[in-house]
Amino acid sequence: MRDTEKASGCPFHTGAATTADPKNDPYAWWPSALNVEILHQHDTKSNPLPGFNYREAVRTLDVEALKADLRKLMTESQPWWPADYGHYGGLFIRMAWHAAGSYRAADGRGGANTGNQRFAPLNSWPDNANLDKARRLLWPIKKKYGNKISWADLIVLAGNVAYESMGLKTYGFAFGREDIWQPEKDVYWGSEQEWLAPSDQRYVDLDNPESLENPLAAVQMGLIYVNPEGVNGQPDPSKTAQHVRITFARMGMNDEETVALTAGGHTVGKAHGNGNPAHLGPAPEGAEIEDQGLGWLNKTTRGVGRDTVTSGLEGAWTPTPTQWDSSYFELLFGYEWELTKSPAGAWQWQPIGIRPEHMPPDPEDPSKRTMPMMTDADMALKVDPIYRPIAERFWRDPEYFSQVFARAWFKLLHRDMGPRTRYIGPEAPQEDLLWQDPVPPGPRDYDVGAVKRAIRASGLTVPELIATAWDSARTFRCSDYRGGANGARIRLEPQRRWEANEPERLEKVLAVLEPIAHHYGASVADVIVLGGNVAIEMAAERAGYAIEVPFAPGRGDATQEWTDVDSFEWLRPLADGFRNYLSPQYHRLPTRQRPEELLIDRAHLLGLTAPEMTVLVGGLRVLGANYKNAPEGVFTDRVGTLSTDFFVHLTDMRYRWAPLADNRYALIDRESGETRFTATRVDLVFGSNSILRAYAEVYAQDDAHEKFVRDFVRAWTKVMNADRYDLRP
Structure with missing residues (x-):
């Protein structure tokens, strides 16, 4: 100095x-x-x-x-x-x-x-x-x-x-x-x-x-x-x-x-x-x-x-x-x-x-x-x-x-x-x-299967479970190892009130998951992640694949006393392309990065590769995980099914894309002239950027269905476990 x-x-x-x-x-x-x-x-x-x-x-x-x-x-x-x-x-x-x-x-x-x-x-x-x-x-x-x-x-x-x-x-x-x-x-x-x-x-x-x-x-x-x-x-x-x-x-x-x-x-x-x-x-x-x-x-x-x-x-x-x-x-x-x-x-x-x-x-x-x-x-x-x-x-x-x-x-x-x-x-x-954002160790000896069955029977939807688990984990930063799902700080201030976390939806989901956690002796942090895993398994079943998303218990629940509210405000999302979210603050910035650049930045902080980012965006879109159920980028008629529809429709030349308004585009049938789907820049970049399109084409192929499901599960698990240092050597 x-x-x-x-x-x-x-x-x-x-x-x-x-x-x-x-x-x-x-x-x-x-x-x-x-x-x-x-x-x-x-x-x-x-x-x-x-x-x-x-x-x-x-x-x-x-x-x-x-x-x-x-x-x-x-x-x-x-x-x-x-x-x-x-x-x-x-x-x-x-x-x-x-x-x-x-x-x-x-x-x-x-x-x-x-x-x-x-x-x-x-x-x-x-x-x-x-x-x-x-x-x-x-x-x-x-x-x-x-x-x-x-x-x-x-x-x-x-x-x-x-x-x-x-x-x-x-x-x-x-x-x-x-x-x-x-x-x-x-x-x-x-x-x-x-x-x-x-x-x-x-x-x-x-x-x-x-x-x-x-x-x-x-x-x-x-x-x-x-x-x-x-x-x-x-x-x-x-x-x-x-x-x-x-x-x-x-x-x-x-x-x-x-x-x-x-x-x-x-x-x-x-x-x-x-x-x-x-x-x-x-x-x-x-x-x-x-x-x-x-x-x-x-x-x-x-x-x-x-x-x-x-x-x-x-x-x-x-x-x-x-x-x-x-x-x-x-x-x-x-x-x-x-x-x-x-x-x-x-x-x-x-x-x-x-x-x-x-x-x-x-x-x-x-x-x-x-x-x-x-x-x-x-x-x-x-x-x-x-x-x-x-x-x-x-x-x-x-x-x-x-x-x-x-x-x-x-x-x-x-x-x-x-x-x-x-x-x-x-x-x-x-x-x-x-x-240091301390988190106490969590329980490991509860009945994971029983918790998953309770979540399935809870009445919560696939989009609700996916969005809550993602929002809990997406705060992780590989730059300084802050954030992540461990600690379930999404239920504490300031994250509980973040607009990006959809407070009303979050309160509804927590009101269901917290009693399940308490009943079975699990941490809320684990049950939030399990909720996302259960939703993926249900969505994969609808696509014809019986899979089990890997899960390791042991996350703890942080307390409000040991959460520095001011410091955690640095982790508030300005944008999250994975859920097609842009904060109103984004539009008030004097100079700003494009939404797709903010997606790249968040993917990097999550420790993701370009293929992992690609498969996660495509999967989250068809699972209906968009912010406030926005339709942009949901290129499927089977919302809640873990399909390759996002990539198939994005690369289909029967359609053309046309701008509608700021950051909104329409997928138009070339023959009928009808609008089929809508999208944002974050969606369209997977068709316009040569590198990302190459990845998108892999998943749009007729032989890619099973590969897509397995790749999505691996990338999802990587994000959910990003802050599980106890699982690393």
């Missing part, structure tokens, strides 16, 4: 991003075509370790030996990249902070959970300048422990151990992050075509920080959170405070956690801007082949140690940059501060009348003293009427500050790991925390 980028006079303001090559990328020729490539991200072809189970391997790791090696590394300064003050702690903390700090609550993407900092664009972001050096410093340790430790775990563990080595009692640490092996093309970082483009491009109104485009959290392209020089590089702590508040809220942090993280992140380490930024070479992705993936190299003058240029800001925040203490607050509140510029030309604040004992040492010569500094975000803690009382309490009570920071730091590092049941290792805390 220490070295962030500046917008004006920035050494890494590199101009327009590289565009696609039309010779190799069809989307460069037809940019409006639906891009389904993000669904191929779930492919394993790029994985060099097929069949390897990291979660089993990391359980065999000698954690104490690994941490001992990390502590030793902290103070073994390397000539090719010297450690500030003889301690790499500040660099490793910034590496961990920037890996985890890219998380945003709106869609759960970003964060440290995949080791994505190793790949573009993050490895070459302006805000991540020189973190390539931190990862290279860690390479001997990664090499030693091999596949027992992922890069994703090692990157954040290094930051945690760094704090411990500087005197902080951390809250704990959990292993279990698995590496990816290619860039995450599914993450939308913004529409800007140049690094650090003015913030105006991602706000409807820059004076209203809440107008920051969703799902973004950072204020500019290439930053982790806010510009340290001020909004758009113009110092104004009061204005910066408002943007800090929204940015950290988008990262899932409250005001106290925000102050703690800002102050705690700047209690150690330093920023680097003591040199000429013009001497720096390109970022890692643009570096010469002989640089071997290292970027921002200074091949003109000395560019390491005290002469390093990273963010352009220069100096340490405290006189003790390798110790965990409260000196950050002593300087922040103990002095008046004035604007100045670093040697690299960046805006920063310096104290007036600084006393020698409050001056940090030179990073290479401890006998020399240097001027401390603060960023605009630091000064925001001093002037903001909400932040200041929190910071003053931390100043008065250092022990309280340490405790709050330790918990906030733990949350930052683990926010995208999901529930505590996914944590691995001897230092994983046993305490349940609200932001």
